[in-house]
Amino acid sequence: MPPRFEMRGVRKAFGATVALAGVDLQVRDGEVCALVGQNGAGKSTLMAILAGVLRPDAGTLLLDGSPYVPRDPLAARRAGVVMIYQELSLAAHLSVMENVMLGVEPARCGIVQRDRMRETSARALAELGHPDIPPDACVGDLQPSAQQLVEIARALAAGCRVLVFDEPTSSLTQADVRTLFALIGRLKRQGIAIVYISHFIEEVKAVSDRFVVLRDGRNAGEGITADTRAEQIVGMMVGRALDDLYPHTERSAGEPILELEGLNPGAATLTLRRGEVLGIAGLLGAGRTRLLRTIFGLEPVRSGRITIAAYSGPGGPRERWRQGVGMLSEDRTSEGIAAGLSIADNITLSCLGPLGPAFTVLPSRQHAAAARWIERLDIRCADSRQPARELSGGNQQKVAVARLLHHDVDLLMLDEPTRGIDVASKAEIYKLIDELVRVAVSGPERPGARTRRKAVLLVSSYLPELLGVCDRIAVMSRGRLGPPRNVSEWNEHSLLMEASGARAAM
Amino acid sequence: MERALVVDGSVGRPRRHVSARWLRDETGVLIGLAIVAVIFGVLIGPQFFRAANLELMARQTVIVCVAALGMTMVIISGGIDLSVGSVVALSTVVTALLLRASVGPAMAALGAVAAGAACGAINGILITQLRVVPFIVTLGTMLLVRGAAKGLADERRIEAPITWLNDLVRTVRDGRGLLLPSAIWIAAALAIAIALTLRYTRFGRHLFAIGSSERTARLCGVRIDWCKFAVYTLSAALAALAGVMEFSKLSVGDPTVAVGLELDVIAAVIIGGGSLLGGRGSVVGTIAGAAIMSVIQIGCSQQGLPNWVQQIVTGTIIVGAVALDRWRTKA
Numbered sequence: 001m002p003p004r005f006e007m008r009g010v011r012k013a014f015g016a017t018v019a020l021a022g023v024d025l026q027v028r029d030g031e032v033c034a035l036v037g038q039n040g041a042g043k044s045t046l047m048a049i050l051a052g053v054l055r056p057d058a059g060t061l062l063l064d065g066s067p068y069v070p071r072d073p074l075a076a077r078r079a080g081v082v083m084i085y086q087e088l089s090l091a092a093h094l095s096v097m098e099n100v101m102l103g104v105e106p107a108r109c110g111i112v113q114r115d116r117m118r119e120t121s122a123r124a125l126a127e128l129g130h131p132d133i134p135p136d137a138c139v140g141d142l143q144p145s146a147q148q149l150v151e152i153a154r155a156l157a158a159g160c161r162v163l164v165f166d167e168p169t170s171s172l173t174q175a176d177v178r179t180l181f182a183l184i185g186r187l188k189r190q191g192i193a194i195v196y197i198s199h200f201i202e203e204v205k206a207v208s209d210r211f212v213v214l215r216d217g218r219n220a221g222e223g224i225t226a227d228t229r230a231e232q233i234v235g236m237m238v239g240r241a242l243d244d245l246y247p248h249t250e251r252s253a254g255e256p257i258l259e260l261e262g263l264n265p266g267a268a269t270l271t272l273r274r275g276e277v278l279g280i281a282g283l284l285g286a287g288r289t290r291l292l293r294t295i296f297g298l299e300p301v302r303s304g305r306i307t308i309a310a311y312s313g314p315g316g317p318r319e320r321w322r323q324g325v326g327m328l329s330e331d332r333t334s335e336g337i338a339a340g341l342s343i344a345d346n347i348t349l350s351c352l353g354p355l356g357p358a359f360t361v362l363p364s365r366q367h368a369a370a371a372r373w374i375e376r377l378d379i380r381c382a383d384s385r386q387p388a389r390e391l392s393g394g395n396q397q398k399v400a401v402a403r404l405l406h407h408d409v410d411l412l413m414l415d416e417p418t419r420g421i422d423v424a425s426k427a428e429i430y431k432l433i434d435e436l437v438r439v440a441v442s443g444p445e446r447p448g449a450r451t452r453r454k455a456v457l458l459v460s461s462y463l464p465e466l467l468g469v470c471d472r473i474a475v476m477s478r479g480r481l482g483p484p485r486n487v488s489e490w491n492e493h494s495l496l497m498e499a500s501g502a503r504a505a506m
Numbered sequence: 507m508e509r510a511l512v513v514d515g516s517v518g519r520p521r522r523h524v525s526a527r528w529l530r531d532e533t534g535v536l537i538g539l540a541i542v543a544v545i546f547g548v549l550i551g552p553q554f555f556r557a558a559n560l561e562l563m564a565r566q567t568v569i570v571c572v573a574a575l576g577m578t579m580v581i582i583s584g585g586i587d588l589s590v591g592s593v594v595a596l597s598t599v600v601t602a603l604l605l606r607a608s609v610g611p612a613m614a615a616l617g618a619v620a621a622g623a624a625c626g627a628i629n630g631i632l633i634t635q636l637r638v639v640p641f642i643v644t645l646g647t648m649l650l651v652r653g654a655a656k657g658l659a660d661e662r663r664i665e666a667p668i669t670w671l672n673d674l675v676r677t678v679r680d681g682r683g684l685l686l687p688s689a690i691w692i693a694a695a696l697a698i699a700i701a702l703t704l705r706y707t708r709f710g711r712h713l714f715a716i717g718s719s720e721r722t723a724r725l726c727g728v729r730i731d732w733c734k735f736a737v738y739t740l741s742a743a744l745a746a747l748a749g750v751m752e753f754s755k756l757s758v759g760d761p762t763v764a765v766g767l768e769l770d771v772i773a774a775v776i777i778g779g780g781s782l783l784g785g786r787g788s789v790v791g792t793i794a795g796a797a798i799m800s801v802i803q804i805g806c807s808q809q810g811l812p813n814w815v816q817q818i819v820t821g822t823i824i825v826g827a828v829a830l831d832r833w834r835t836k837a
Contacts, residue, residue: 329725335722338718340718340786349726359708361707361708363706
């Protein structure tokens with residue numbers, strides 16, 4: 001019996017970026033296959049091809065042994081291939097049944113038969129073990145877990161044969177996750193082929209029969225989940241020993257460069273010195289990004305004091321850049337870079353002054369400056385005139401970092417610098433951070449460049465990264481920043497306890 | 507479609523012609539202009555390209571062109587200015603009134619430009635301080651300025667004494683050797699100045715940055731409010747200068763003139779490769795866009811085609827140009 005679906009030698013490139021360089025994947029019916037890999041490994045691209053959102057540059061797709069070439073998502077859905085995305089694709093203003101039947105509404109002479117809709121959707125919800133969700137309720141009023149069920153019910157109502165879950169647990173509570181896993185088990189027994197995408201190895205261990213690892217757009221290993229230890233899976237994902245990832249050379253703290261005294265919002269008091277990397281840990285929504293934005297003058301200071309080197313008091317981004325502070329936004333695509341502008345424009349935007357006499361900017365100098373950073377940070381691109389949107393996430397992030405280096409700031413405020421970028425780019429950014437605080441950046445010489453050590457304020461949600469890169473870490477919880485402590489006093493467990501407020505509750 | 511980029515798993519470095527990238531935004535519209543010109547050249551015959559005819563087209567285009575120079579900057583910064591037509595009307599009225607008050611022609615023109623700049627400054631202040639979107643603000647000031655012009659003129663045409671201002675869009679062949687009407691020389695000089703500003707100054711680069719991503723520009727310390735204020739002021743000042751040229755053509759101040767001109771102006775920028783989403787546009791493209799519309803207009807009328815044909819052709823070109831551009835940037 002052929003597998004339910006099979007993908008062979010799938011390749012896909014976006015501009016200069018190769019997302020998939022020949023990937024194979026096959027899943028049998030009644031099987032849960034976990035698809036794991038780092039961000040940028042190509043999981044989402046592969047699934048987008050399966051779901052008809054993207055078309056592959058090369059490779060074959062088979063569904064139940066016969067060629068399968070979805071022209072668009074609707075064709076894929078008609079063929080029985082359905083995706084359940086991380087961000088649910090529901091129409092919040094429509095009712096449950098309208099959502100379940102969206103696009104396949106039963107109709108007679110163009111008039112929707114609401115009774116049949118109600119019946120079919122109620123049956124689908126009952127099949128999922130949730131007859132409690134009323135078909136007439138407005139989807140926007142439901143809990144996230146119930147919304148997800150509506151989406152799964154929609155897949156069932158469409159008669160799906162292949163179901164792809166893309167990070168389905170990110171908005172669910174522990175109890176809801178257990179319910180979901182039970183449900184996946186039931187769907188499996190109904191003979192549906194299931195692909196489960198996740199970053200969390202525990203989930204993969206709990207739910208899947210088999211796993212396939214992608215790394216840098218290629219197959220990097222696979223196996224039977226029950227026979228494989230979690231460490232082995234992580235090893236395949238990372239593809240290198242974890243210790244190399246975080247260089248941490250001998251550092252010594254110099255004079256203070258950033259002092260916060262009771263800064264609100266954030267209740268932040270800290271001193272950051274040259275030659276130091278200070279990390280801020282915390283859960284999503286804890287107020288870390290807001291704190292950085294307040295320091296950078298993008299949001300108003302409510303009370304307290306900010307002192308940057310010799311300057312004191314509030315100031316906008318323009319003043320902060322002048323004072324030698326640069327910020328990297330967590331939102332790379334809409335704030336970190338201007339996607340339509342060239343790489344050179346992006347790198348030099350904050351510091352056009354030295355690139356020409358009075359008010360002018362000479363493109364030749366701009367491109368020369370950018371070319372040096374492209375070389376130094378190994379930014380993969382055609383040349384500095386290429387629009388930033390054509391680059392991969394990791395290279396876009398390097399462009400955004402290059403802006404801080406071009407401006408030669410003393411204090412780099414990095415908000416989630418490695419979110420959504422490939423592991424190679426991550427490693428390069430870690431290496432760069434280490435170099436910056438150790439010595440002046442040993443890149444292109446610029447006349448009058450400051451040659452002193454930098455300081456880095458690093459916000460990250462990825463705890464191993466914080467523990468690997470930082471000298472001190474402070475934890476932010478419910479909008480309040482705790483006191484920074486040496487990295488040796490923390491571990492992942494204590495950081496999480498502090499971040500989730502568990503410690504305070506004890 | 508198939509771009510061979512994969513070099514043994516790592517990402518290859520495709521080499522493209524740098525000059526092609528630089529020209530990319532304008533080539534399409536220039537080809538379009540050539541096609542339109544050839545079509546009418548074939549239909550009408552070689553007399554279509556006679557110097558006098560070309561000059562006629564240039565004269566027709568110059569008013570839209572001058573206003574479109576300002577609009578190019580506005581659209582690059584991600585904004586829009588609907589008040590252009592009204593500012594043109596106000597400018598003709600102010601010029602006429604000042605001339606009637608026996609102010610010198612130069613001062614009258616200057617006064618009209620200043621009045622226009624003031625309207626633009628109001629646009630800029632409303633957009634940056636009240637944080638209302640430019641479409642709404644300038645929709646409001648479009649009516650507001652039109653009303654002010656009518657009020658100033660007492661809802662009548664204003665006769666004004668004949669001065670050298672009336673010769674701006676006329677070719678004076680008295681041996682002074684300007685060859686072309688002075689308005690065209692003014693427009694050309696402004697076009698060069700603005701093209702250079704966009705490409706070689708901090709202000710110009712900042713406009714592209716704001717239009718491409720305002721949040722990124724803000725993060726990078728660009729003075730967004732200042733830039734927007736400047737761009738709307740400049741745009742209205744240029745529209746007012748176009749108004750002075752309009753006055754020169756009409757030789758009266760007319761508060762009802764140039765209704766809907768803003769749409770021609772916007773169309774010129776869009777045909778020329780500008781994007782209403784901001785971040786894109788060029789002076790060369792805009793001028794070519796204005797020229798395309800003008801060639802169609804004059805070509806149709808010389809071919810004896812009725813006005814409605816001309817409108818259908820222009821409409822098709824606007825939609826076609828944008829669709830072509832989408833397809834090209836996607837491919």
